[in-house]
Amino acid sequence: MRGFVGLTYTWFALWFMAPAAIMLVYSFGRTAGLTQRGLVNLHHLGLGNFLQALRYPTGTVLVISIENAVLATALCGLIAYPVAYFIARKLGPRSRVIVLLLVVLPFWTDYLLRMLGWRIFLSPLGLLYGALNALGWHVTYISILDTRSAVMVGLVYNYLPLFILPLAVVLERIDSQLLQAADDLGATRWTVFRTVTFPMSMSGVVAGTVLVFVPMLGDYVTPTLMGGARGLMIGSLVASEFTEGQNWSLGAAMAILLILLLVAIVAMAWLFVTGIRLVAFRLRSRALAREWAT
Amino acid sequence: MTTHTHTDDDAVASVSVASAPAVVLDGVSKVFRGPTGAKTVVDDLTLTIRQGEFFSLLGPSGCGKTTTLRMIAGLEKVDGGRIYLGGRDETDLPAHSRNVNTVFQNYALFPHMSVFDNVAYGLRRQHVAKAGLRQRVMEALALVHMETYAMHRPTQLSGGQQQRVALARSIVTQPLVLLLDEPLAALDLKLRESMQEELKRLQRELQLTFVFVTHDQAEAFAMSDRVAVMEAGTLVQVGSPEELYLNPATRFVTTFVGRANFIPVGLVEGVAVSSPHAVAARELEDAHSADATLVFVRPERLQLHLGEIEASGPLVRGWVVDRTFAGGLTTVKVRLADDVDVLVTSDSAAPELGGAVVNATVTLTWDVSDATLLDR
Secondary structure: OHHHHHHHHHHHHHHHHHHHHHHHHHHHOEEOOOOOOOOEEOOOOOOHHHHHHOOOOHHHHHHHHHHHHHHHHHHHHHHHHHHHHHHHHHOOHHHHHHHHHHHHHHHHOOHHHHHHHHHHHHOOOOHHHHHHHHOOOOOOOOOOOOOHHHHHHHHHHHHHHHHHHHHHHHHHHOOHHHHHHHHHOOOOHHHHHHHHHHHHOHHHHHHHHHHHHHHHHHOOHHHHHHHHHHHOOHHHHHHHHHOOOOOHHHHHHHHHHHHHHHHHHHHHHHHHHHHHHHHHHHHHHHHHHHHHHO | OOOOOOOOHHHHHHOOHHHOOOEEEEEEEEEEEEOOEEEEEEEEEEEEEOOOOEEEEEOOOOOOHHHHHHHHHOOOOOOEEEEEEOOEEOOOOOHHHOOEEEEOOOOOOOOOOOHHHHHHHHHHHOOOOHHHHHHHHHHHHHHOOOHHHOOOOHHHOOHHHHHHHHHHHHHOOOOOEEEEEOOOOOOOHHHHHHHHHHHHHHHHHHOOEEEEEEOOHHHHHHHOOEEEEEEOOEEEEEEOHHHHHHOOOOHHHHHHOOOOEEEEEEEEOOEEEOOOOEOOOOOHHHOOOOOOEEEEEOHHHOEEEEOOOOOOOOEEEEEEEEEEEEOOEEEEEEEEHHHOEEEEEEEOOOHHHHHOOOOOEEEEEOOHHHOEEEEO
8 A cells, every 4th residue: 555655656756747847947048049959948047037927928928818718617517416416315326327337437538529510510500500500590690610619518518517516415414414404494495505515516616616627728629629719718828938949948947837826816716715704703702702701 | 994983082172272182193004005916004093192201112123113103293194093292182183383393314404504503493393483493593503412514414413413412493382292213223332322321311401392203122121211112013012111011911011011921821620731741720710712822921021940950939940051151140951841941040140050050950930929820
């Protein structure tokens, strides 16, 4: 067991920590000139890349990216909750396995194929517009393909299973005796959900949010495939520095900034949630103590 | 579904709510349908529980006692019969509309709420105003000596403490009936005994109706005003602990309640005969089968005599195979012919015990009024 844990750490260090460390080092370097050896010149370390990374258009793209990721995460949550609830609390153990399998089934098809499938579906000659036309709603001349809306569709579609799975696990683990106890104490079905099921599923909502939001913010393939030129997200910008720009040190600096931003967002969200709980708890205990003392 | 006639419906309905029995089960049945077929877990159960009574449902696991409790709570639908709570037919009401609370076997405290919020849960569902709510929650917690733990989480408490919180949560709304589903089963012996006293005290002080489910006869007897013994989904006998102990209705009740002796006898010309020794028996008309009957006697109702003595009353003879000293009382195991073992409990200071060593021949006598004839 200990050997296994050691192996896990080694694996993690080798394939995650080491590349991240290399990126960190690169971000302080300078892109090698055409005649120089290697990708990044590390003889003159400095913060120049970071200053350049903060310049236009990074800020604008970053704001759009955060907006996209927040909105798509919220949509994922809204869609995932009823689905996870149905899977975890309404299905029998056997049909539960089948439906969970269906949730992850798209992952068995190549990512590019699925995205191209969406492009065909959303295109002016595709199924969506065909259906809308058939219903008498003639909107052929507006295409949502290659817009932010298409990016949103792609993001929600791609990350939805990552929200459903942890949420379904948490919802399934809620002891049904607790729901019976609430019922027994006078709570209607909606009140049982509001006061017991939903608060107890918060850890699943938080896990789903983090699992979906973090990779979404850095995603560059989905925006490129679905949004084209108008669907630019921060990940695309970073990727283009590594590929077209051939400026690895600048790309590394942008990546590091993105990581720091994500850490900051997650930490702030965590502090916010626990902080509110702590303050509320303190206030209530004090009020109770005062009352009980008199 | 049930063949039970509802002749006493009018009587139940006409009784004023205040004096109506807390719970009336009228021919209640429950069938569980699984992949392997239907199984009747509660079969045509009729039972009346009075207000302010400490009532126990006693029986081995699988006898339907917990299902009965859950049907009273409204957590389980009935498949036949009616349930009256406080004189009103509430058979079709959901659990949250019934003025009945349950203490679950593993407490079922809400882990995401403080002890205070757990206890306040029922009051909040009744929209009790904030000031009164605090007062009542803290009073309920004080009643179970948990007032200093109001802001703790249930996971920070020991099993016994969680048990107390669960109790406070169920009594704070002053329900018509409090249902307790083996609430002491998870506690160790010492804690269980103190909780038994605590429960009795609470029930007396609050004058609530308690319906207590247990498989532990000693527990049921120590606490209850009346006990209902259940076997395989049916009610076997209802009565005070004394009645059940002294006049058990069936062999099942005798074995389930305390220690019992069964002495096989045969009937010869209207006289019960134990082979090879004859015994006189009373109320021979009780014996349904003429040639295969058991005499039931409690160990402490048998008298032990040394040697082969003659007596005017019933007697059996045998030899001592074992003796167990338990403080004030000593139990002697006597083997009769046909390899039937009988236990005799005597005062440890009794003079005849001195000679009752292993292999000694002894005669056992009893008073006919202490014995019951049972079908074999």
